[in-house]
Amino acid sequence: MRKIRTYQDVPHDTGSGLLEQVLDQHHRLAERLALVRSVVAIASGKGGVGKSAITANLAAALAARGLAVGAVDADLNGPSLGRMLGVSGARLADRASGVEPARSPSGVRVMSMEFLQEEEDAPLRWREPSMGRFIWQSTLETGVLREFLGDVEWGELDILLVDVPPGTDKIARLLELVPDLDQMLLVTTPSETSRFVVSKSVRMAREAAVGTVALVSNMAGHTCLECGHVSDLFAGDGAKRLEEESGVPLWAEIPFDPRLGAATDSGTPLVITDPDADSSRAILTLADRVEEHVGIREDGVVEETGS
Ligand SMILES: Nc1ncnc2c1ncn2[C@@H]1O[C@H](COP(=O)(O)OP(=O)(O)OP(=O)(O)O)[C@@H](O)[C@H]1O
Numbered sequence: 421m422r423k424i425r426t427y428q429d430v431p432h433d434t435g436s437g438l439l440e441q442v443l444d445q446h447h448r449l450a451e452r453l454a455l456v457r458s459v460v461a462i463a464s465g466k467g468g469v470g471k472s473a474i475t476a477n478l479a480a481a482l483a484a485r486g487l488a489v490g491a492v493d494a495d496l497n498g499p500s501l502g503r504m505l506g507v508s509g510a511r512l513a514d515r516a517s518g519v520e521p522a523r524s525p526s527g528v529r530v531m532s533m534e535f536l537q538e539e540e541d542a543p544l545r546w547r548e549p550s551m552g553r554f555i556w557q558s559t560l561e562t563g564v565l566r567e568f569l570g571d572v573e574w575g576e577l578d579i580l581l582v583d584v585p586p587g588t589d590k591i592a593r594l595l596e597l598v599p600d601l602d603q604m605l606l607v608t609t610p611s612e613t614s615r616f617v618v619s620k621s622v623r624m625a626r627e628a629a630v631g632t633v634a635l636v637s638n639m640a641g642h643t644c645l646e647c648g649h650v651s652d653l654f655a656g657d658g659a660k661r662l663e664e665e666s667g668v669p670l671w672a673e674i675p676f677d678p679r680l681g682a683a684t685d686s687g688t689p690l691v692i693t694d695p696d697a698d699s700s701r702a703i704l705t706l707a708d709r710v711e712e713h714v715g716i717r718e719d720g721v722v723e724e725t726g727s
Pocket residue numbers: 466467468469470471472473474495498500585586638639674675676677678679680681682684685699
């Protein structure tokens with residue numbers, strides 16, 4: 421049987437320079453991330469639970485506290501973070517030291533596939549070799565994410581947030597690139613279906629020994645702005661159940677708030693425009709937890725930082 425070699429197995433220059441290129445990319449990524457105190461993934465496994473809206477508001481809230489914050493939109497096919505942070509359509513400058521990220525009005529450095537696409541409604545298409553398209557696509561997607569992390573001039577950051585698209589495979593891909601991820605926030609809703617899907621991501625994060633893993637329950641109840649009546653949007657209590665079953669702490673419960681959706685979708689995170697709204701308060705509590713854990717792994721050991 422023919423053996424398929426990994427990069428590590430290739431003992432010498434292949435003549436194509438491929439091995440050198442890959443090792444060089446790994447090196448660049450490590451150097452770039454050495455200037456970042458904490459890489460924080462906002463993931464779920466489940467789609468449509470509010471990962472991007474939470475990332476945008478969290479980023480703006482942390483930047484408003486004077487922290488140096490970056491945000492990577494790892495959703496290459498359906499990017500939304502630029503829009504939510506008010507930098508939709510930004511054009512990037514390519515310098516010798518790397519691509520300059522866009523700067524949101526709230527002071528967040530942002531990178532998204534959206535900035536590399538000319539037309540707003542253009543779906544992402546890869547120019548991959550026609551043989552084995554599906555294999556190439558995951559390779560190309562991972563390559564782009566590595567470039568977003570390693571070839572962007574992030575500079576010194578306190579926190580780099582990564583908005584991870586749905587699917588546990590996308591979480592695995594990020595963990596490949598950033599094996600010593602500091603924090604992973606797993607966004608779920610009170611629904612039983614969401615608990616079922618997110619429990620797989622909890623296990624994946626645990627097995628990868630992510631520094632700190634925490635749950636965020638989004639769309640946890642809705643308060644009527646007219647009469648104050650509180651109603652549940654979902655029948656279950658999935659987020660709390662997941663906390664009990666897994667032992668992963670629930671750091672925040674964010675209510676469904678049409679103002680949060682409207683403000684975020686128009687590029688002005690609600691935590692900035694209305695920090696007293698219930699949903700903003702919940703996200704600000706989440707920002708407290710994230711900030712407290714910068715540079716500290718769950719076992720309480722303070723990490724060595726490059727700074
Ligand atoms: N708590 C909330 N209250 C009101 N609207 C919300 C809330 N959370 C998210 N939304 C809105 O719901 C929609 C879906 O959220 P979002 O795009 O952040 O989900 P997502 O998990 O990133 O989705 P995807 O899996 O496609 O990446 C957005 O319009 C967002 O503004």
